[in-house]
Amino acid sequence: MAHQRVILHVDMNCFYASVEMAEHPELRGLPVIVGGDVEARHGIVLTASYPAKRRGVKTGSALWEARRACPDAIIVPPHYGLYQRYSALARSIYNQYTDLVEPFGLDEAWLDVTHSLHLHGREVMLVAREISERMVSELGVTVSVGVSWNKIFAKFGSDHDKPDGLMVITPDNACRVVWPAPVRDLLYVGPATNRKLASIGIRTIGQLANADDYAIRRLLGKMGGVLQGFARGLDTSPVRTYQPSRGDIVHEVKGVGNGITTPFDVEDPVTARQVIWLMGESVAQRLRAQGLAARTISAFGRDFKTLASHSSQTTLERPTQLTSEICSTAARLLLNEWDFAHGDKLRALGVHASNLEPAQKCVQLDLWGEEERRLDMLQLDRTIDDLRHRFGNHAVRRLSELSDQRLASLNPQRDNVVHPVSFFA
Amino acid sequence: MRGIAGREKRYVEVISDTSEDGVVTPLVVVWEDGRRFTIDRVLDRRQAHSLKTGGTGMRYTVSVSGQPTYLWYEGPRWFVEAKAAAMPS
Numbered sequence: 001m002a003h004q005r006v007i008l009h010v011d012m013n014c015f016y017a018s019v020e021m022a023e024h025p026e027l028r029g030l031p032v033i034v035g036g037d038v039e040a041r042h043g044i045v046l047t048a049s050y051p052a053k054r055r056g057v058k059t060g061s062a063l064w065e066a067r068r069a070c071p072d073a074i075i076v077p078p079h080y081g082l083y084q085r086y087s088a089l090a091r092s093i094y095n096q097y098t099d100l101v102e103p104f105g106l107d108e109a110w111l112d113v114t115h116s117l118h119l120h121g122r123e124v125m126l127v128a129r130e131i132s133e134r135m136v137s138e139l140g141v142t143v144s145v146g147v148s149w150n151k152i153f154a155k156f157g158s159d160h161d162k163p164d165g166l167m168v169i170t171p172d173n174a175c176r177v178v179w180p181a182p183v184r185d186l187l188y189v190g191p192a193t194n195r196k197l198a199s200i201g202i203r204t205i206g207q208l209a210n211a212d213d214y215a216i217r218r219l220l221g222k223m224g225g226v227l228q229g230f231a232r233g234l235d236t237s238p239v240r241t242y243q244p245s246r247g248d249i250v251h252e253v254k255g256v257g258n259g260i261t262t263p264f265d266v267e268d269p270v271t272a273r274q275v276i277w278l279m280g281e282s283v284a285q286r287l288r289a290q291g292l293a294a295r296t297i298s299a300f301g302r303d304f305k306t307l308a309s310h311s312s313q314t315t316l317e318r319p320t321q322l323t324s325e326i327c328s329t330a331a332r333l334l335l336n337e338w339d340f341a342h343g344d345k346l347r348a349l350g351v352h353a354s355n356l357e358p359a360q361k362c363v364q365l366d367l368w369g370e371e372e373r374r375l376d377m378l379q380l381d382r383t384i385d386d387l388r389h390r391f392g393n394h395a396v397r398r399l400s401e402l403s404d405q406r407l408a409s410l411n412p413q414r415d416n417v418v419h420p421v422s423f424f425a
Numbered sequence: 426m427r428g429i430a431g432r433e434k435r436y437v438e439v440i441s442d443t444s445e446d447g448v449v450t451p452l453v454v455v456w457e458d459g460r461r462f463t464i465d466r467v468l469d470r471r472q473a474h475s476l477k478t479g480g481t482g483m484r485y486t487v488s489v490s491g492q493p494t495y496l497w498y499e500g501p502r503w504f505v506e507a508k509a510a511a512m513p514s
Contacts, residue, residue, distance in 0.1 A: 089472075136474075138473055138474055139474055140479070366513060
């Protein structure tokens with residue numbers, strides 16, 4: 001790999017469960033499930049330890065299903081603050097090997113050691129083993145490390161040797177190691193893409209790599225070409241440097257969102273609108289706090305029975321950070337999707353603002369006073385933000401929160417949990 | 426939750442010295458009943474995980490009355506692997 005990049009992908013195994021075991025050694029070796037609050041209906045398995053997984057517990061399944069598969073499992077609620085601390089400590093270890101560290105969620109990161117390898121003995125296996133050993137001795141968690149010349153195959157390597165594994169994929173062994181694997185093991189091949197590829201007989205990464213370019217593009221569009229490039233080991237995307245000044249693990253704020261699994265089923269448009277306003281208000285508040293305005297607003301809802309999510313979005317004529325514009329747009333989008341006339345019920349709903357730009361821009365006033373009205377609304381929003389900042393979030397509340405006890409119990413201000421940013425960000 | 430090997434994580438009061446360049450040196454551990462244990466020497470200082478009680482932080486190997494023992498700085502608190510009280514039978 002003399003002239004090629006040297007990229008590591010480090011994946012902390014069963015991250016949430018591993019951190020719980022690192023904090024509580026008496027849990028080691030037991031079937032541990034980190035799951036949401038059953039009472040508040042966030043009852044899904046977020047992570048399970050290997051003994052629980054061996055008993056059939058699957059990430060994302062309902063807690064009652066997990067209990068049935070593994071009755072003696074120990075279920076612990078998530079402690080996000082703790083996971084963020086461990087993630088930051090892991091990153092500080094990675095940073096001792098290279099400044100090019102790109103986090104992918106809390107538990108994964110790519111490290112480009114191409115230009116720093118000579119400082120660590122020039123041997124990538126030594127670096128990978130050392131990182132792995134340090135994670136165990138310093139944090140008490142095991143990791144899987146994949147090493148390759150591109151980010152996609154490095155991630156493939158860490159995914160395929162768990163737990164506590166180390167897999168090196170070189171141009172010499174890629175055809176033997178990567179190509180026979182199912183195509184769904186490739187980053188960004190989800191169930192829908194997998195089904196489409198299967199429909200033309202493509203089941204392995206090798207088959208995708210060797211398939212006709214035109215056929216793949218016709219089947220999957222532009223993304224088909226990208227995935228085929230991934231399969232051929234042609235990914236050249238750089239490992240983006242982490243920028244602490246921009247927040248924790250996000251490189252750049254791409255969007256601001258807030259969603260909630262309600263403790264009750266939302267089965268009428270009035271309640272749906274009220275919940276959307278509560279969520280949207282905190283989104284607008286965060287946009288204003290960060291000095292951003294959004295052009296695209298989306299709203300999503302999750303059906304209570306099928307758990308299928310639907311989201312719809314619209315792009316506004318002018319970027320906005322106004323509570324009223326964001327909330328009314330999101331409510332309209334949601335109610336276009338669900339009219340609640342045929343017994344629809346929603347289990348979760350939320351609002352997302354994206355396509356962001358700095359809010360501090362010159363404003364073109366118009367003859368009809370529309371922009372002036374918007375500036376007045378912004379002043380009102382800022383006054384409310386200020387009151388909440390000084391006297392707490394409950395200093396100013398919506399009437400719906402006061403009149404409907406169910407809504408008062410929702411907490412739209414809870415910490416935003418940062419999920420992996422897109423590979424293509 | 427308890428640790429293993431008859432130990433439990435116990436947060437303790439520590440009197441420490443912080444140098445100009447930010448190096449923290451623990452001087453005295455004050456136990457919950459008021460007893461004070463003077464640290465003779467710091468033998469080692471490294472980031473480490475506690476295998477017995479769980480948790481991670483800057484682990485100081487310190488000498489107290491000639492006996493080496495561990496003291497963790499979890500920032501901003503300190504903890505030790507204390508002997509666990511016997512469980513009622």
